[in-house]
Amino acid sequence: MKKRVLSLLLAGLLGTTTLAGCGATKVSSDSGAASTSVQASSAASTAEATDAQSEVNVSAESTTKAAALNDASASGDDVTLKEALNNEIQVKPKEAKWTINLAGNNGSLCNVPTFLAFELGFFADEGIDATLTSADFQTKSAGLDDGSFPVVNDDYMFFKSIQNGIDASVIDGIHKGCIKVQVLPDSDLSKAKDFAGKKIRIACDEIGGTTYQATALWLEQAGVKAFGADAEVTFVPYNDDNLSIEALEKGEVQAVAAWDPVASIAEKAGRVKTILDIAKDKPFKDHYCCYLYASNKVLKEDPALIAAILRAYHRAEDWTAKHPEDAEEIITRKNYVQIDDKDLAVSLISEYGYPLQADRDAGKIIDLKEDVSFFVHALTDLDILEGDADDFSSKLVADVDLKQ
Numbered sequence: 001m002k003k004r005v006l007s008l009l010l011a012g013l014l015g016t017t018t019l020a021g022c023g024a025t026k027v028s029s030d031s032g033a034a035s036t037s038v039q040a041s042s043a044a045s046t047a048e049a050t051d052a053q054s055e056v057n058v059s060a061e062s063t064t065k066a067a068a069l070n071d072a073s074a075s076g077d078d079v080t081l082k083e084a085l086n087n088e089i090q091v092k093p094k095e096a097k098w099t100i101n102l103a104g105n106n107g108s109l110c111n112v113p114t115f116l117a118f119e120l121g122f123f124a125d126e127g128i129d130a131t132l133t134s135a136d137f138q139t140k141s142a143g144l145d146d147g148s149f150p151v152v153n154d155d156y157m158f159f160k161s162i163q164n165g166i167d168a169s170v171i172d173g174i175h176k177g178c179i180k181v182q183v184l185p186d187s188d189l190s191k192a193k194d195f196a197g198k199k200i201r202i203a204c205d206e207i208g209g210t211t212y213q214a215t216a217l218w219l220e221q222a223g224v225k226a227f228g229a230d231a232e233v234t235f236v237p238y239n240d241d242n243l244s245i246e247a248l249e250k251g252e253v254q255a256v257a258a259w260d261p262v263a264s265i266a267e268k269a270g271r272v273k274t275i276l277d278i279a280k281d282k283p284f285k286d287h288y289c290c291y292l293y294a295s296n297k298v299l300k301e302d303p304a305l306i307a308a309i310l311r312a313y314h315r316a317e318d319w320t321a322k323h324p325e326d327a328e329e330i331i332t333r334k335n336y337v338q339i340d341d342k343d344l345a346v347s348l349i350s351e352y353g354y355p356l357q358a359d360r361d362a363g364k365i366i367d368l369k370e371d372v373s374f375f376v377h378a379l380t381d382l383d384i385l386e387g388d389a390d391d392f393s394s395k396l397v398a399d400v401d402l403k404q
Contacts, residue, residue, distance in 0.1 A: 079120045079319070081326040085333055089121040097127030098305050103135035103143065103152050108337070109261060109348055110178055110290050111153055112327055115336045117316035126308035144168040147297035151309050155290045156375045157210040162396065163385055167296040169398035172310060173288035173368050174317070175352035177278030179214050180263040183255050184248060185273050192222030192276070195233055195255075203244035203256040206237045208384070211257035214284065217378050218276055221283055227382065245271060260348050261339050268344060279351045283378075288371050289352075294398060304404045311402055318357040324349040369397050 083089050104114030114132065117123050123130040135143065141158070143149030145166045152158075153174055162168055181202075183189045189200070204212040212235055216226040225232045236253055238244040241262040248256045249271065256272070266272045278284035292313060294306050320327045328345045331337045339345045355365045376393040379385040385392065 081323070081329060084119050084326075084330050089119065090124050091118055091121055092129055093124045093127050095127070096129035098302075098308070099129040099131075100150055100305070100309075101131050101133050101143075101148065103140045103149050104132040108259075109331075109339075109345065109352070110175065111336075112320050112331060112349060113174060113313050113316035113354065114153055115331050115334070116319055116327060117312040119330055119334060120316065120319060122312035122315045123309075126312050128305075128308055128312065141166050144293055144295045145297075147295045147301070150295050150298040150302075150305055151313075152293045153290060154293060155210045156379070157208075157213065158291075158293055159376060159379060159385060159396065160208070162293075163387070163392060168293045169296055169299065170291045170368065170372055170396050171294045171306065171398055171400050172292040172313065173355075173366055173371060174290040174292060174313075175288065175354050177280070177284055177289045178260045178348075178352065179211050179257060179278045179289070180260065180267070180274045181215055181218065181255060181257050181276035182245075182248070182263060182267065182272035182274050185270065187254070187273070189255060190275055192219050192224055195219055195224045196222075198232060200233045200255060201253040202233050202235050203238050203247055203253045203258075204235045205239070205241070205257075205259070207235055209237070211259065212237075213379065213382075213384060214278055215257040215276075216382055216384075217283070220382055221378075248272065261341075261344060264344055264348060265339075265341065268341070279353070286366065287374055288366055288368075291372075294400070296398075299398060299400075303401070307400055307402050307404050310400050314355075314357060314360065314402075317354040320349060321354040321356050369393075372397050 079089065102114060104111050104118070118130055118132055135149070137154075137157075140149060140152045140154060141161050144152055145168070151171070152168075158166070158168070189195065202215060204215060206212065215235075219226045219233060226235075236247070238247065241256075241258040244253070244256045244258055245262070245266050247253050255275075258266070263272075263274070267274050278289060292310070299306055324346050327349055328342060332339065332342070332345070337345070359365050373389075373393040376385060376396065377389045380387075380389040380392075
C-alpha cells in the first residue's frame with residue numbers, strides 16, 4: 001500500500017511544497033498550540049473501546065437515533081458562544097461509535113467548520129470521537145487512499161490526484177473563494193487582459209497547486225497564454241504567501257496569487273491591490289473553492305460514518321454562517337487560527353458563504369455535481385486534467401444518504 005500511494009503522489013502535480021492546501025501554513029504562527037488544544041488522550045484507543053466501537057458501528061438502531069437527534073437541532077442554535085468558550089460542551093462522546101482522525105488542524109479559515117464541529121460538540125452528538133491533526137497534502141492524500149482519514153477538507157487540486165489513482169470522492173462543497181491575485185498599488189495591471197503580450201512573473205504556492213490553477217484558468221479564459229513555449233506569464237513557486245508578497249515588493253515578480261488571510265491582510269495594509277478575488281469575481285464567484293472528500297474505502301465499508309461526519313459538518317457550516325463573529329471568537333480563543341484583525345477575520349468568514357441548512361433544505365445552494373463539472377472541464381481544457389471530462393466528472397461525486 002505504501003509503495004502504491006507513493007507512486008500515485010509522484011504521478012500528480014505535487015511540486016515540492018509542504019502546504020496542506022487552503023492556505024494551511026500561511027495563517028498560524030503556532031500550529032502546535034491548536035494541536036495541543038484538541039489532541040487530548042482518548043479512552044477509545046484502548047482495546048475495550050475498540051471492541052465497543054466495532055459493535056456500535058454495525059448498529060443501525062444507534063445510527064438512526066443519532067440522525068433523529070440531529071434533525072431535532074439541525075441548525076446547531078442550541079449551542080452558545082459562552083458554552084464553547086467556557087468548555088461547557090461535551091466535545092468527546094460518552095460512548096464512542098467511531099474513533100477517527102481528521103486532518104483539520106492547519107490554522108486556516110477554510111477549516112472553520114472542522115474546528116466548530118469539534119468545539120460545539122457536533123461530532124460528539126453523532127457518536128464520533130474525533131481528533132484533529134495537522135497533515136500536509138501528501139499525508140491527506142495517503143490518508144484518503146487507505147482510509148485513515150475518512151474525510152478531508154481541501155480544494156480542487158485534489159481532482160488531479162484522484163485522476164491519478166487516489167481512491168476518494170467529492171461528497172460536499174464547503175465554501176467559496178479564499179484566493180486573491182494581487183499587484184503593487186501603482187501597477188498598471190488591473191485585469192487579466194493586461195497580462196497579454198507581456199512576460200509577467202507570478203508568485204504562486206506551487207507549480208500545479210491551487211493558486212497556480214486558479215490564476216491560469218482566469219488568464220486563459222481571458223485569452224492570455226499561461227502554458228507552453230509561447231506562455232505570456234511565468235509562475236514562480238513560493239512555499240509561503242508572506243514570501244510571495246515580499247518578492248512582489250522587491251520586484252522579483254509582478255503579480256502574486258495568495259491565500260487569505262495573508263492576501264487580505266496585505267491589501268488592508270496598503271501593500272497590494274487585488275485584481276482577482278475568487279470569492280467575488282468571475283469565473284469563480286458562483287463556485288465552491290473547497291470541498292469535502294471522502295475515502296472510498298470508508299464509503300464502502302462504513303457509509304454510516306461518512307453520513308455522520310457530513311451531518312456534523314452541515315450543522316457547523318450553518319452555525320458559522322449565522323454566527324460569524326462568534327465563530328471567529330472561538331477559533332482564535334481556542335488557538336486554531338492566529339489572526340489579530342478580528343474585523344477582517346469576520347469579514348472573510350462571511351464572504352466565504354458557508355451554506356445555511358435552510359438553504360440546503362430548499363435547494364438554494366450551489367449544485368455540487370454542476371460545480372465539480374465546471375472545474376473538471378476548465379482544468380481539462382488547460383491540460384491539467386486528462387481524458388474525457390464528462391466521464392471523470394460523473395465519477396468524481398458520490399451521493400451520501402444522510403439518514404443512515
